[in-house]
Amino acid sequence: MLLYAVKRLLYVLPVALGVSIVCFLLVHLAPGDPLTSILPIDATAQQQQEMRIAYGFDKPLPLQYGIWLWKVLHGDLGRSIATGRPVAIEVANAVGNSLILASIATLIGFGFGTFFGFVAGYFRNSLLDRLASVISILGVSVPNYWLGMVMVIVFSALLGWLPSTGAGPNGSAHWRPDLEHLRFILLPALTMSAIPMGIISRTVRALVADILDQDFVQALRAKGMREGAVFRHVVRNAAPTALAVMGLQLGYLLGGSILIETVFAWPGTGFLLNTAIFQRDLPLLQGTILVLAFFFVALNLIVDVLQSALDPRIQRG
Amino acid sequence: MSGAIVEVNDLTVDFRAGRGTIRAVCGVDLSLQPGETVALLGESGSGKSVTLRAMMRLLPKSSRIGGRVRVDDRDVLALSAAELTAYRGRTVSMIFQDPGLAFDPVYRVGDQIAETVIRHEGCSRAAARQRGLELFERVRIPSPGRRLDNFPHEMSGGMRQRAMIALALACRPKVLLADEPTTALDATVQIQVLLLLRELQREFGLAIVFVTHDIGVAVEIADRIAVMYAGRIVESGSCAAVINTASHPYTKGLLASRGHARMGKNDRLKAIPGSPPDLSAPPPGCAFGPRCESFVESCADQVPPSVAIEVGHEARCIRLLA
Numbered sequence: 028m029l030l031y032a033v034k035r036l037l038y039v040l041p042v043a044l045g046v047s048i049v050c051f052l053l054v055h056l057a058p059g060d061p062l063t064s065i066l067p068i069d070a071t072a073q074q075q076q077e078m079r080i081a082y083g084f085d086k087p088l089p090l091q092y093g094i095w096l097w098k099v100l101h102g103d104l105g106r107s108i109a110t111g112r113p114v115a116i117e118v119a120n121a122v123g124n125s126l127i128l129a130s131i132a133t134l135i136g137f138g139f140g141t142f143f144g145f146v147a148g149y150f151r152n153s154l155l156d157r158l159a160s161v162i163s164i165l166g167v168s169v170p171n172y173w174l175g176m177v178m179v180i181v182f183s184a185l186l187g188w189l190p191s192t193g194a195g196p197n198g199s200a201h202w203r204p205d206l207e208h209l210r211f212i213l214l215p216a217l218t219m220s221a222i223p224m225g226i227i228s229r230t231v232r233a234l235v236a237d238i239l240d241q242d243f244v245q246a247l248r249a250k251g252m253r254e255g256a257v258f259r260h261v262v263r264n265a266a267p268t269a270l271a272v273m274g275l276q277l278g279y280l281l282g283g284s285i286l287i288e289t290v291f292a293w294p295g296t297g298f299l300l301n302t303a304i305f306q307r308d309l310p311l312l313q314g315t316i317l318v319l320a321f322f323f324v325a326l327n328l329i330v331d332v333l334q335s336a337l338d339p340r341i342q343r344g
Numbered sequence: 345m346s347g348a349i350v351e352v353n354d355l356t357v358d359f360r361a362g363r364g365t366i367r368a369v370c371g372v373d374l375s376l377q378p379g380e381t382v383a384l385l386g387e388s389g390s391g392k393s394v395t396l397r398a399m400m401r402l403l404p405k406s407s408r409i410g411g412r413v414r415v416d417d418r419d420v421l422a423l424s425a426a427e428l429t430a431y432r433g434r435t436v437s438m439i440f441q442d443p444g445l446a447f448d449p450v451y452r453v454g455d456q457i458a459e460t461v462i463r464h465e466g467c468s469r470a471a472a473r474q475r476g477l478e479l480f481e482r483v484r485i486p487s488p489g490r491r492l493d494n495f496p497h498e499m500s501g502g503m504r505q506r507a508m509i510a511l512a513l514a515c516r517p518k519v520l521l522a523d524e525p526t527t528a529l530d531a532t533v534q535i536q537v538l539l540l541l542r543e544l545q546r547e548f549g550l551a552i553v554f555v556t557h558d559i560g561v562a563v564e565i566a567d568r569i570a571v572m573y574a575g576r577i578v579e580s581g582s583c584a585a586v587i588n589t590a591s592h593p594y595t596k597g598l599l600a601s602r603g604h605a606r607m608g609k610n611d612r613l614k615a616i617p618g619s620p621p622d623l624s625a626p627p628p629g630c631a632f633g634p635r636c637e638s639f640v641e642s643c644a645d646q647v648p649p650s651v652a653i654e655v656g657h658e659a660r661c662i663r664l665l666a
């Protein structure tokens with residue numbers, strides 16, 4: 028097991044190196060000169076040249092990559108061209124905000140998803156079941172950003188209950204666990220929870236239906252257990268799979284969502300990426316992509332190792 | 345009959361299926377004295393399990409139970425939901441065909457016994473565990489203390505069935521309903537479990553309704569045999585009477601389809617031809633008619649009444665009327 032974990036960790040190294048090269052090249056291969064966006068339109072050739080030297084764009088690519096990588100390994104992702112702040116700090120803030128949003132969205136999705144799933148599984152083929160099915164299918168299939176805009180129109184514009192954009196009052200870019208900030212996270216989190224809610228509710232419905240059909244449930248009733256106690260047994264049987272699916276959904280959401288974060292101007296990684304692209308903020312773009320890419324590499328690693336640790340039938344060597 | 349612990353009269357069970365209904369049980373009468381064992385014998389699909397489940401009202405909502413079920417002087421069909429859960433497992437217990445499926449796979453067997461004791465007797469966890477330990481010793485599970493902490497999949501089939509019996513007897517019920525409890529077991533284990541059940545029955549004074557499709561098992565365990573066909577009891581009587589003077593053609597068919605000790609190498613087993621009727625559209629009159637060797641036209645006229653052959657031995661066949 029430990030051997031497997033170490034081996035798996037070693038596999039990550041070449042993958043990480045490849046990821047960093049792709050990140051670096053992507054930005055350099057993209058059309059357009061990053062300097063044009065910050066230089067005045069009538070800048071002279073000499074000004075351009077000075078700027079190029081200042082940012083190190085005059086050196087050959089491999090050397091640029093080497094320097095960049097060396098700095099990255101020391102936690103230096105450069106400075107944002109647009110704001111002048113260190114990219115590492117910008118990205119760290121954004122990652123924190125995306126994490127909060129994803130966690131709350133997953134919790135909401137899990138809460139509603141298990142509720143609908145249990146109701147549908149317990150009252151199979153009833154009106155309630157159909158209703159729960161419709162809700163969960165809508166959750167999975169309605170485009171996120173469209174749902175987000177509908178939420179904004181209904182809850183912000185029409186009802187005026189909740190703020191529509193930002194992470195907190197007065198353009199706060201840091202989320203804090205207080206009531207005021209909670210109001211800001213509610214709409215994006217609800218929007219983001221639609222897909223996990225749908226998937227978890229379908230999973231739980233199938234699980235519950237399957238469990239209720241098993242003989243041991245009849246046996247529980249036959250020995251006089253009340254419905255509450257039977258329910259406890261059903262929950263205990265459904266929990267491992269439901270939690271695994273929840274973990275998977277959390278993983279998907281953690282990377283942030285460009286569309287949802289853009290609709291709600293939520294200062295997470297997706298929003299940051301969007302900003303960096305439109306402002307041609309090269310160091311910021313590079314840094315964000317790199318962090319996100321490493322995040323998914325790490326996520327895969329964790330899932331792989333956890334799975335083989337939890338399930339002895341998964342043999343890997 | 346007075347003093348009976350179980351009294352079932354004219355029990356019917358209907359299932360809604362699609363647009364029609366299926367009458368799975370049709371006018372069953374059954375009466376047990378305390379400490380008595382009755383075997384319900386019949387092919388699969390004859391309504392044995394449904395009869396048992398009806399006595400515990402353990403049937404899905406798509407079913408309707410008619411008739412009268414009295415157990416321990418209680419009208420079972422009139423019990424409220426709360427009274428019903430108090431009745432199940434306390435007055436009447438059930439054991440199942442496949443003990444591997446009858447335990448919750450994610451709870452320890454000892455905890456599943458303890459939760460039953462706590463539910464019915466409200467005792468402490470420690471007392472409930474102590475009860476489990478005594479029961480495991482009683483059903484002769486080796487190293488009972490360790491076995492209580494097993495998950496169901498860590499036990500063999502025979503041991504699981506012993507554990508199931510321990511669970512069923514945990515709250516000292518008066519009636520045990522056994523639904524083919526030995527069918528899934530190896531022959532040697534099967535005999536051990538039957539002997540254990542007989543022993544426990546004497547000790548606890550249990551009345552047992554034992555469902556089986558195996559005449560040999562029925563003779564082994566039961567005082568009386570009730571033969572079921574298509575939802576009806578077609579013959580009932582003491583083991584000796586039913587075996588030695590089988591009166592219904594179906595019972596005779598069952599006996600002939602079974603080997604016996606004096607069989608020679610060239611004797612053939614005789615299977616009953618045909619298959620049980622479709623319960624949503626049963627044949628008129630005697631349901632066994634279409635498969636019966638001695639079928640006559642008047643068999644299809646009416647459901648044959650119960651005819652007493654001798655005291656306590658009855659069968660439903662019009663040829664006995666003559």
Ligand SMILES: Nc1ncnc2c1ncn2[C@@H]1O[C@H](COP(=O)(O)OP(=O)(O)O)[C@@H](O)[C@H]1O
Binds near residue numbers: 392
């Ligand atoms: N839940 C149900 N819904 C509809 N029909 C059922 C149901 N359970 C049993 N039946 C019907 O009742 C008949 C008798 O079943 P059962 O009592 O299980 O037979 P067995 O004698 O093998 O135990 C079956 O043929 C089946 O058609």
Ligand SMILES: [Mg+2]
Binds near residue numbers: 389392393394
């Ligand atoms: Mg059965």
